Amino acid sequence: MNTQLSDSRLANLGANTILEGFEFFQTQFNAITRRAKKRFESRDWTGMQADATERLDSQDKMVCQVVDEIKDMLGTRWENKLVWAGIKAVYSGLIAHRDNWELAETFYNSVTRRVFTTSAGVDPQIEFVDTDFEVPPTKTKTLVYRTYNRSDSISALIRTIIVDYHFDAPFQQLENDVRNITERLKTHLREIGALQVVEWAEMIQAAFFRRKAAYLVGRLYSGSHVVPIVIALRHFNDEGIVIDAVLLDEDDISILFSFARSYFHIDVDRPYDLVRFLRSIMPRKRIAELYISLGYNKHGKTELYRDILHHLAYTNNKFEIARGQRGMVMVTFTMPDYD
Numbered sequence: 001m002n003t004q005l006s007d008s009r010l011a012n013l014g015a016n017t018i019l020e021g022f023e024f025f026q027t028q029f030n031a032i033t034r035r036a037k038k039r040f041e042s043r044d045w046t047g048m049q050a051d052a053t054e055r056l057d058s059q060d061k062m063v064c065q066v067v068d069e070i071k072d073m074l075g076t077r078w079e080n081k082l083v084w085a086g087i088k089a090v091y092s093g094l095i096a097h098r099d100n101w102e103l104a105e106t107f108y109n110s111v112t113r114r115v116f117t118t119s120a121g122v123d124p125q126i127e128f129v130d131t132d133f134e135v136p137p138t139k140t141k142t143l144v145y146r147t148y149n150r151s152d153s154i155s156a157l158i159r160t161i162i163v164d165y166h167f168d169a170p171f172q173q174l175e176n177d178v179r180n181i182t183e184r185l186k187t188h189l190r191e192i193g194a195l196q197v198v199e200w201a202e203m204i205q206a207a208f209f210r211r212k213a214a215y216l217v218g219r220l221y222s223g224s225h226v227v228p229i230v231i232a233l234r235h236f237n238d239e240g241i242v243i244d245a246v247l248l249d250e251d252d253i254s255i256l257f258s259f260a261r262s263y264f265h266i267d268v269d270r271p272y273d274l275v276r277f278l279r280s281i282m283p284r285k286r287i288a289e290l291y292i293s294l295g296y297n298k299h300g301k302t303e304l305y306r307d308i309l310h311h312l313a314y315t316n317n318k319f320e321i322a323r324g325q326r327g328m329v330m331v332t333f334t335m336p337d338y339d
Contacts, residue, residue, distance in 0.1 A: 011086030021066035022107040036209035036265035084126040099270040106299040155182040170240035177243035194225040228281035263295035
C-alpha cells in the first residue's frame with residue numbers, strides 16, 4: 001500500500017474493507033440459511049448437512065481473506081495501534097445503521113484477533129470488548145413474530161398457526177395432529193391453573209430448521225399465564241409432514257436450544273429481536289447460548305466473554321480448577337458463584 005497515505009485515510013479504507021467482508025459473509029450466511037426450508041420440504045438431508053458445514057466455515061474463510069487484504073493495505077503499519085484505533089472508530093460509525101450491528105462488532109474482533117493474536121491482551125481501543133451501543137442503534141422495522149387473536153376454539157387457532165408457515169409439502173394427518181396438540185395444551189393449561197382458553201398467540205414468523213426437523217416457536221397468552229410453545233415437525237416420507245411433538249415447558253424448550261446440539265437455521269433480518277423473543281420464553285437461558293444455538297457461534301462467545309467480565313466486576317471470587325478427572329487437552333476452570 002502507498003506509504004504516503006495518512007493514518008486517517010488508512011483508517012477509513014481499513015474500516016470499509018472489514019465491513020465489505022462482513023457484508024459478504026452475512027450475504028453468504030443468509031443465503032445458506034434460506035435453503036433450509038426447501039431442504040426440509042424436499043427431504044434433502046444430504047444437502048442440509050452440507051449447508052450446515054458450509055455455513056459453519058463461512059466466517060473463518062472470510063476473516064482470513066479480509067486479514068490478507070488489510071495486511072497488504074497497511075503495510076508497515078500493520079500492527080500500529082493508533083491506526084487500528086482509527087479503524088475501529090470509523091467502523092463503529094459505519095455499522096450504526098445496521099440491524100445486525102452486534103454481529104458486525106464480533107466480525108471486526110475476529111479480524112483484530114488474527115492481527116494481534118493474544119500478545120496484545122485485551123485492548124478496548126482497538127476492539128469491541130464491550131459493545132459501542134448501550135441500546136440498539138436502529139429501530140425494529142418488522143416484528144420478528146406474528147400475532148394471532150383469539151379464535152373460535154383452541155384447535156382453530158393451532159390449525160391457523162401451522163398452515164400460516166406455508167410449507168410446500170402436504171401434512172399426513174393435519175386434523176388429527178391439531179386435535180392432539182389441542183388436547184395436550186388443554187391438559188397443560190389445567191395443570192398450571194390457567195384458563196381453558198388462549199386469548200392470543202405470538203409466533204416467530206420463520207420456522208427453525210435443524211437436521212431432519214422443523215420447529216414452530218412462540219408463546220401463548222391465557223389470562224395471567226404466558227405459555228411457551230414449540231411444535232416439532234418431521235418429514236419422513238412422500239406421505240407428508242407430521243407433528244412429532246409439542247413442547248410447553250421452559251425446561252424442555254431450553255434443552256432443545258442447548259449449545260450441545262447442532263445449530264438452527266432460521267431466516268431472520270434482525271437477530272437481536274429474535275434472541276430477545278427467545279429469552280422471553282427461556283428467561284434462565286444465557287444470551288450467549290441463544291446466539292450460539294442460532295449459528296452465530298462467534299458472537300455467542302463474544303456475549304459469554306462480556307457476561308463473564310460483567311460478573312467479575314461485581315464478585316471477589318476467583319477462578320478455580322474444576323473438579324473431576326483432569327483431561328489431556330485442556331485445563332477446565334470454574335467459579336463458585338458463576339453458573
